[in-house]
Each structure stands twice: as C-alpha cells, then as structure tokens.
Amino acid sequence: MHLVYPDMQLQVLPVTPFRQNCSLLWDENTRHALVVDPGGDADVLMEAIRGQDLTVDAILITHGHLDHAGGVAPLCRALAEVQEKPPVVIGPDKRDDFLLSSIAEQARHFGLPGLENATVDRYTQDGDSLELLGRTFLVRHIPGHTPGHVVFVDEKARMAFAGDTLFRGTVGRTDFPYGNSSLLISTLKEKLLPLGDDIVIIPGHGGSTSIGEERKNNPFLRAG
Numbered sequence: 001m002h003l004v005y006p007d008m009q010l011q012v013l014p015v016t017p018f019r020q021n022c023s024l025l026w027d028e029n030t031r032h033a034l035v036v037d038p039g040g041d042a043d044v045l046m047e048a049i050r051g052q053d054l055t056v057d058a059i060l061i062t063h064g065h066l067d068h069a070g071g072v073a074p075l076c077r078a079l080a081e082v083q084e085k086p087p088v089v090i091g092p093d094k095r096d097d098f099l100l101s102s103i104a105e106q107a108r109h110f111g112l113p114g115l116e117n118a119t120v121d122r123y124t125q126d127g128d129s130l131e132l133l134g135r136t137f138l139v140r141h142i143p144g145h146t147p148g149h150v151v152f153v154d155e156k157a158r159m160a161f162a163g164d165t166l167f168r169g170t171v172g173r174t175d176f177p178y179g180n181s182s183l184l185i186s187t188l189k190e191k192l193l194p195l196g197d198d199i200v201i202i203p204g205h206g207g208s209t210s211i212g213e214e215r216k217n218n219p220f221l222r223a224g
Contacts, residue, residue, distance in 0.1 A: 008133075008157065012202065013048060016040040016112065018067040021204055023161055026054050027133045034058040034132055035075065035087075036152065036161045037204065039067040040115050042074035049079075056087045058132050061118065062163030063092045063149040064099025066106040068204060070115030090130065091120030093141050096148030124150055126191075140191045144184020145172035151192065159200040166192065166201055168209040171220045185220055193221065 011024045016039045024045070026033035033054040038045055049056060056079055061069045072089060080086055091100065099106075100118045107115035124130070126141035130152070138153040145164045149172075153160040164172040166188060174181040197212025214221055 008135075009052075010159075010202075011048060011052075012208075013041075013044060015044060015071065016067045016115075019205060020067040021202065021206075022071075023202055024048055024052075024054075025133070026052060030133075031055060032057050032133055034060060036060045036202075037062055037068040037163065038071040038075045039065075039069065040071040040074075040112070042071045042078050042114075045071065045075055046078045046082075050082070055083050055085075058130075059087050059089045060130075060137075060152055060161070061089070061091045061100075061120065062151065062161060062204065063146040064096035064103070064118070065146065065164070066103045066110070066112070066115050068163065069100055069118040070103045070107060070112075072118040073116040074114065088122070089118070089120045091118075091123045092146075092150045093125055093143075093148030094123040095143070096146050097123075099146060099148075123148075126150075142184065142187045142191055144174055144180045144182075144187060146176075147178055153195060153199070155195070158196070158198050159202060160192070160195065162192075162201045162203050164204040166209075166214060166218075167203045167206055168213070169218055171218070172204075189221065 013022045015022045020039040022038050023036040033056050103117045124139045128139035130137040140151045142165045151162050199211045201209045
C-alpha cells in the first residue's frame with residue numbers, strides 16, 4: 001500500500017512470515033522519514049529506504065511482539081552504514097519492556113532467524129506528543145493485546161498507526177497470559193473512537209480501514 005498526502009508519502013511494507021505491516025513515512029521535501037514497527041526483513045526495508053533516498057530520523061514501536069520489533073536492531077545497524085546520525089528508537093509504554101527483551105526467545109519458539117531483542121531510547125506513555133518530520137504524533141496507550149501497547153495518531157493527516165489493537169472487522173488477540181479482552185475493547189472505545197470517523201487506521205496486519213467503518217461494522221465495537 002502506498003498513500004500520498006500533501007507533502008508526505010506513506011508506504012506499507014509487509015514483513016516476516018506474519019506479514020506484519022511496517023510503515024515507512026516520509027516528507028517529500030526534506031526526504032526525512034520515520035519507520036513504524038520494523039518487525040523484520042531489514043534488507044527489504046533498507047531497499048525501500050535507499051530507493052527513495054531517505055534519511056530515517058526515528059523508529060516507532062507500537063508494542064513488543066517479535067513481528068513488530070524484531071527488526072529494530074538489524075535496521076539500526078544497516079542505517080548506521082548509510083547515514084551520519086542514528087535514528088531515535090521510540091518504544092511503547094514501558095510495560096512492554098519484558099516483550100522487547102525476549103524477542104530472540106520468541107523467534108526461536110517460532111523458528112524465525114534474524115529477529116533480535118529491541119532496545120529503545122525512550123518509552124512513551126498515554127498523552128505524550130512526539131514532534132517528528134515537522135508533524136505531531138499523539139500517543140494513546142491502548143492495552144489489552146499487550147500491557148504497554150500504544151497507538152500513534154497524526155491528527156493533521158487524519159491517520160493512526162494502530163498496531164494490533166484494531167483491524168478491519170475485528171480487534172487484536174487477547175489470548176495471551178497478559179491479554180485482556182474487556183480492557184482492549186473499553187480502551188478502544190474511550191481513546192480511539194472519539195478521534196473521529198475520518199481517521200484512517202493503519203493496522204498491524206491486513207488492509208487499512210477507518211474509525212467510521214469500524215464504529216458501524218465492527219462487532220466488538222458495537223457490542224455493549
């Protein structure tokens with residue numbers, strides 16, 4: 001998926017056997033970029049970055065699962081070879097630290113090579129405001145899939161990088177020992193739905209949707 005906004009472009013690149021949506025967002029004028037959820041396949045991501053002649057200022061991580069953060073370390077090493085300043089790695093809420101530090105173990109369990117533990121330069125929390133690429137990204141903590149899951153919202157562009165919280169017609173898995181279905185649904189209703197029906201949702205897997213579509217058609221959000 002490749003979307004064009006005024007002075008900005010977004011390319012969504014599915015990575016790893018989980019086909020996780022890694023997002024590459026850049027300013028057309030400055031050629032500066034950020035990457036959201038580089039779960040793996042750093043070589044594929046670098047090909048896209050080099051193909052657009054981009055400098056990556058930041059890497060954002062919505063949560064600590066291997067398919068969303070397992071490629072952070074390899075991507076940082078690859079970027080260090082082609083740009084002077086390393087990207088700042090901005091993580092989810094600190095409650096996902098235990099997942100970020102066990103990615104290699106998760107990967108061994110699934111038989112996936114090349115995925116590594118991720119370290120961040122800073123964690124985020126609900127209500128944070130990130131100034132990147134001359135834009136403002138609001139942080140919304142939406143636990144339930146993982147304890148520290150966050151969503152990054154660009155209100156001006158009317159889009160949100162939702163990770164594994166909200167998908168077309170469904171919500172994120174909560175069948176983990178640390179999952180919480182009722183918390184996920186209630187927090188989506190409290191913190192995401194009020195952002196407006198025109199907000200485009202870039203989910204962690206599958207095609208994009210909108211808050212309006214999910215408000216009307218998602219059985220989890222209609223319930224109760």
